[in-house]
Amino acid sequence: xxxxxxxxxxxxxxxxxxxxxxxxxxxxxxxxxxxxxxxxxxxxxxxxxxxxxxxxxxxxxxxxxxxxxxxxxxxxxxxxxxxxxxxxxxxxxxxxxxxxxxxxxxxxxxxxxxxxxxxxxxxxxxxxxxxxxxxxxxxxxxxxxxxxxxxxxxxxxxxxxxxxxxxxxxxxxxxxxxxxxxxxxxxxxxxxxxxxxxxxxxxxxxxxxxxxxxxxxxxxxxxxxxxxxxxxxxxxxxxxxxxxxxxxxxxxxxxxxxxxxxxxxxxxxxxxxxxxxxxxxxxxxxxxxxxxxxxxxxxxxxxxxxxxxxxxxxxxxxxxxxxxxxxxxxxxxxxxxxxxxxxxxxxxxxxxxxxxxxxxxxxxxxxxxxxxxxxxxxxxxxxxxxxxxxxxxxxxxxxxxxxxxxxxxxxxxxxxxxxxxxxxxxxxxxxxxxxxxxxx
Amino acid sequence: xxxxxxxxxxxxxxxxxxxxxxxxxxxxxxxxxxxxxxxxxxxxxxxxxxxxxxxxxxxxxxxxxxxxxxxxxxxxxxxxxxxxxxxxxxxxxxxxxxxxxxxxxxxxxxxxxxxxxxxxxxxxxxxxxxxxxxxxx
Numbered sequence: 115x116x117x118x119x120x121x122x123x124x125x126x127x128x129x130x131x132x133x134x135x136x137x138x139x140x141x142x143x144x145x146x147x148x149x150x151x152x153x154x155x156x157x158x159x160x161x162x163x164x165x166x167x168x169x170x171x172x173x174x175x176x177x178x179x180x181x182x183x184x185x186x187x188x189x190x191x192x193x194x195x196x197x198x199x200x201x202x203x204x205x206x207x208x209x210x211x212x213x214x215x216x217x218x219x220x221x222x223x224x225x226x227x228x229x230x231x232x233x234x235x236x237x238x239x240x241x242x243x244x245x246x247x248x249x250x251x252x253x254x255x256x257x258x259x260x261x262x263x264x265x266x267x268x269x270x271x272x273x274x275x276x277x278x279x280x281x282x283x284x285x286x287x288x289x290x291x292x293x294x295x296x297x298x299x300x301x302x303x304x305x306x307x308x309x310x311x312x313x314x315x316x317x318x319x320x321x322x323x324x325x326x327x328x329x330x331x332x333x334x335x336x337x338x339x340x341x342x343x344x345x346x347x348x349x350x351x352x353x354x355x356x357x358x359x360x361x362x363x364x365x366x367x368x369x370x371x372x373x374x375x376x377x378x379x380x381x382x383x384x385x386x387x388x389x390x391x392x393x394x395x396x397x398x399x400x401x402x403x404x405x406x407x408x409x410x411x412x413x414x415x416x417x418x419x420x421x422x423x424x425x426x427x428x429x430x431x432x433x434x435x436x437x438x439x440x441x442x443x444x445x446x447x448x449x450x451x452x453x454x455x456x457x458x459x460x461x462x463x464x465x466x467x468x469x470x471x472x473x474x475x476x477x478x479x480x481x482x483x484x485x486x487x488x489x490x491x492x493x494x495x496x497x498x499x500x501x502x503x504x505x506x507x508x509x510x511x512x513x514x515x516x517x518x519x520x521x522x523x524x525x526x527x528x529x530x531x532x533x534x535x536x537x538x539x540x541x542x543x544x545x546x547x548x549x550x551x552x553x554x
Numbered sequence: 555x556x557x558x559x560x561x562x563x564x565x566x567x568x569x570x571x572x573x574x575x576x577x578x579x580x581x582x583x584x585x586x587x588x589x590x591x592x593x594x595x596x597x598x599x600x601x602x603x604x605x606x607x608x609x610x611x612x613x614x615x616x617x618x619x620x621x622x623x624x625x626x627x628x629x630x631x632x633x634x635x636x637x638x639x640x641x642x643x644x645x646x647x648x649x650x651x652x653x654x655x656x657x658x659x660x661x662x663x664x665x666x667x668x669x670x671x672x673x674x675x676x677x678x679x680x681x682x683x684x685x686x687x688x689x690x691x
């Protein structure tokens with residue numbers, strides 16, 4: 115039976131649901147990452163498929179289970195937001211010889227199906243549950259958490275892979291090099307919008323509403339880059355260990371003012387995987403279990419072509435309420451926050467929505483001027499997020515698990531890591547997970 | 555600025571036909587008495603397709619926010635960088651928003667909150683007109 119997208123019933127997307135019925139009955143144990151690359155070099159062993167298999171095998175090994183114990187796989191099929199395989203370009207022969215194909219010739223190259231994974235990981239002999247959490251790891255995680263909670267799977271792998279090919283992301287693609295526009299482009303790119311435009315526009319409205327300015331973002335972005343360089347699994351740490359200063363940030367060229375180069379993330383290739391299970395099964399596994407206290411989702415229906423400041427604030431306020439209601443905790447219980455940052459200019463919507471460190475609406479940029487480092491009392495985005503390690507949208511989850519397992523290495527926050535929250539991507543359409551070092 | 559020509563489809567043809575007549579129309583759900591834009595096949599509130607109609611707007615609005623494009627992915631517009639992209643909200647319903655290059659407004663000197671009036675601009679490829687907005691008053 116083909117794998118399908120998770121039904122709406124698996125998401126906790128409305129307020130008033132009470133404490134999550136599976137609170138602390140699902141745990142994350144294993145983590146696996148592939149290497150990273152800026153772009154695919156078209157060799158088989160660095161392909162999206164190869165690296166996704168590698169990440170899964172590492173997660174299995176990290177958890178200390180045998181592959182035949184795995185009985186579930188939740189993943190996203192989509193592996194890019196703007197890098198299509200060039201039309202007419204043949205798939206490299208060696209890739210086709212190495213891996214078993216599915217009906218879609220781009221499987222393992224520019225998309226990823228559960229069928230492709232299972233065909234090419236023969237050691238997964240016992241997978242009986244497969245499901246897609248479309249789009250991002252954040253989505254797949256909440257689906258996996260719900261699936262384990264409901265008993266649909268006991269030992270579940272969660273996977274997200276990213277590919278990136280040659281050429282500039284988005285540029286010249288999707289009809290942007292043509293003289294006509296079709297589909298959704300008629301309402302946005304007709305005017306020349308770039309991906310970060312909507313966020314830039316929201317941020318302009320935010321600054322005007324609260325009397326802030328773009329320069330105030332500098333400490334946050336510098337901190338993101340610093341944390342990223344402490345993340346050995348990430349792109350910048352592996353390939354370009356470049357420190358960013360406040361001066362660098364303030365001098366960066368604009369992309370869509372008030373969004374500059376460093377407010378955008380860099381598209382990369384990488385795959386990440388986790389292993390979820392029940393607390394009982396985790397007793398026999400290798401790593402300390404991290405308990406999932408809740409998951410929450412936002413499904414804001416926008417009035418017009420893109421979210422406004424008001425819609426972003428309403429959505430993240432609601433997300434904050436859902437997160438705390440379902441987890442049975444308060445903002446003061448959070449040791450750290452790992453909300454999404456790609457684009458950096460909407461991190462404050464998330465942060466204010468969850469009232470991290472008591473930050474209220476309009477106060478996040480002032481908060482950024484305080485000690486938000488991993489050494490300080492209020493570690494903001496200790497993962498460094500996409501800004502710190504490249505566009506995967508999963509660093510914040512890896513970091514959250516590692517922080518609570520006490521194996522975040524140089525990124526380990528100095529205060530005790532007890533409860534954290536991660537999720538994204540956008541303020542008006544994300545999925546969020548609350549993690550805890552203990553079930554209490 | 556030489557925009558791409560939008561290619562109408564079955565869903566949005568009335569919008570673009572009206573633009574060619576220099577009229578601004580927006581979808582309205584009779585059942586919900588609610589405008590929506592961009593056009594959709596059903597009402598985003600009640601999900602009904604039966605009550606959607608096209609309603610003519612006054613063509614007046616105000617500037618909600620803006621950004622300045624410095625790295626535009628649309629090849630035909632990149633030569634004019636940097637340029638404004640403002641978000642305009644309609645007088646009839648501020649929830650309905652449209653984009654504009656704000657012809658006549660200097661780059662990065664966008665008067666947020668100012669009143670604007672629609673005008674229609676021909677696009678080079680097909681001659682299809684598109685709504686644009688100009689600061690008034």
